Amino acid sequence: MTLLFYIRNGLSVKTHFFDIRIRYLLAISVVCLGINAFLRLFLQIQFPADLPFFTSQTLSNLLAGVINDLGALVFLLAPSIFFLCFATDRFLHRKPGKFVCIFLLFCYFAQFAFGAVAEYYFWEEFQTRFNFIAVDYLIYTTEVTQNMIESYPLPLILTIVAITGIVLTFLTWRFFVSPRKKTNVNAPTRIRKRLLYLLGYVVFGALVFLFFNPLIVSDNRYWKEYSKNGTYELFSAYLHNQLDYRLFYPTMEKEKAFQVLKKDLGIKENLYPKEDNLIYDVPSKGAFKTPNVVLVILESTGIEWLDDTYMPNLRKLSGEGLSFTNMLSTGTRTVRGLEAVMLSVPPTPGSSIVRRPDNKELFSLATLFKKHNYTLTFVYGGYGYFDNMNAFYANNGYKVLDRLTYDAQNKTFANAWGQCDEDMYSQSLSEADLSYAAKKPFHQVLLSTSNHRPFTYPEGKVKLPSGSGREGAVMYSDYAIGAYIEKAKQKPWFENTIFIFIGDHPHGIAGKTDLPPDAYGIVCTMYGPKFFTPQKVETLCSQIDVAPTLLAKLGWGYRSQFFGKDILSMKPEEGRAWIATYQLLGFRDNTGLVVLAPNSKPEFFLFKTTKSNDKWRSQMLERTISSYQCAYDLFTQGHMKESYVLKNEK
Secondary structure, eight states, rough: OOOHHHHHHOOOHHHHHHHHHHHHHHHHHHHHHHHHHHHHHHHHHHTTOOOSSSSSHHHHHHHHHHHHHHHHHHHHTTHHHHHHHHHHHHTSSSSHHHHHHHHHHHHHHHHHHHHHHHHHHHEEEEEEESSSHHHHHOOOOHHHHHHHHHSSSSHHHHHHHHHHHHHHHHHHHIIIISSSOOOOOOSSOOHHHHHHHHOOOOOOOHHHHHHOOOOOSSSSSSHHHHOHHHHHHHHHHHSSSSSHHHHHHOOOHHHHHHHHHHHHTTTTOOTEEEEEEOEEEEEOOOSOOOOOEEEETTOOGGGGGGGGOOHHHHHHHHHEEEEEEEEOSSSSSSHHHHHHHHHHHOOSSSSSSSGGOTTTTTTTTTHHHHHHHHHEEEEESSOTTGGGGHHHHTTOOOOEHHHHHHHOOGGGOOOSBBOOOHHHHHHHHHHHHHHHHHTTOEEEEEESSSSSSSSSOTTTOOOOOOOOHHHHHHHHHHHHHHHHHHHTTTSSTTTGGGEEEEEEEEEEOOSSSSTTTTOOEOOOOEEEEETOOOOOOSSEEEEEHHHHHHHHHOOOOOEEEEEEGGGGSSSSGGOEEEESSSSEEEEEEEEEEEEEESOOEEEEESSSOOOHHHHHHHHHEEEEEHHHHHHHHHTTTTTTHHHHHTTTTO
């Protein structure tokens, strides 16, 4: 704003360019742009993703990145703009003013350096710039801080960041920002003018906030991520962590949406003709059984790990039970996996239902176990307040146990993220023994932690040393599964128990598109010698199908509002799955993928081309919109509640 004053009044650049305010803001801007440009190039070199490095696309990417950085700078410079508008020239040229300027410069430069390092490690883990995952990590500071201490050389990083901040501050202050001896006395100093400049900045910042969208120069997901500004993406994710489906996504007439969904599910009977709902009756199949059911949700366990090198124990169990080799996770976070398996519902945009208010007493897998007088227990190795998991499970009928409430004898090893998997399984065995002694069937949900940074686990269990990386953590996770099953076999309740091992999401979902259709594959095995004969199921399916498939095997008839289907009753050509991020909503079958994005036209990606592709596009778009729209409507209107679904059940 001060520069605009100079230009307006025709003052010479030679005389007034070096006003301390201008030099100060320019120094911050140049360093920010330089660090971000370096980060983009470094990420491309370090994680090339099969992209050529030095091409015209590289230059376009850098230029787009500069524009995106300038958009972020409008907000990053806000504290300095306010300070400079109220600080007088006299103050800025004296020691107190110089000290404040130097201190703020150091804070900026240290923050830029730390952000670059943080983004490098974040990309290493998630192959993306900061997003909603980073927002969640900032919320849960206890786990994340301890996790950082155990996973990264934090003292070295902070030392390098501090030195970088000091060096950049010294150089810019000494050779560029420091007040010159000759100062133009005509430079704007009156408070009225400075307030006018401040008002102009506020208006300009508001316009940028309302209308700025990151510049994208390629459809390739990696190029798009390279060009983004991490700080802007972080705040954008925070602001859009919950999205109104009807406000941002394509919709269809409500009655038609439910008709399309019911047709997909094969529902012919409309139990409530005057209401928009998905409620239907599932007939019983086969003999009615009430075995114990242990549902183990495995952290970051994609299908690629299921081999004899990394997971021989789970691979053996898969060969002895039902193995679903083409199951896809609905999202990229643990809470999405919990939501899908428990509620049998596609993901809604923004936060998972597990983390949202008003998620008590929902119609879920727990509803049916409670109806048959099961003991329900949720066992987690970490702190259960993370992602609202304790509250969600407690509010839906489970006894909740996390690392704070484990029995003393079941605490042998822990890291920042939680108790090791062996401890979790030991607590599961203890709870199972209690239920068996009380002569009640039990249902447990276990959530593992060991396959998560800092990837530490008890020494001597697997050939790779603790803390060496994800490969060792996966091997330890599998070791714990093998030990758990061997101990369970010694229990009197084992023969009457079903074990389900399912991944919450793959450890890294990356590809050349925003929703890589084949990157969401997870392990899923249903094991119980009394209940399953060995079978490999290759039908494309989803996490939301786990509950209906299990209940069909148990021979239970029930009133339902599940979006999923019994996988074993599906024909291979009927396979479909939902895949999503917190904003992008995808639905795929064996022919292609449909993606819905906020305020954008639907995108279609074909895996194979046929003469009927136009018909496929029309039908798939209807199926995609109907499933996501109906899931959003049912939850926001309170129609996922147990009381609503079961209100007229006989």
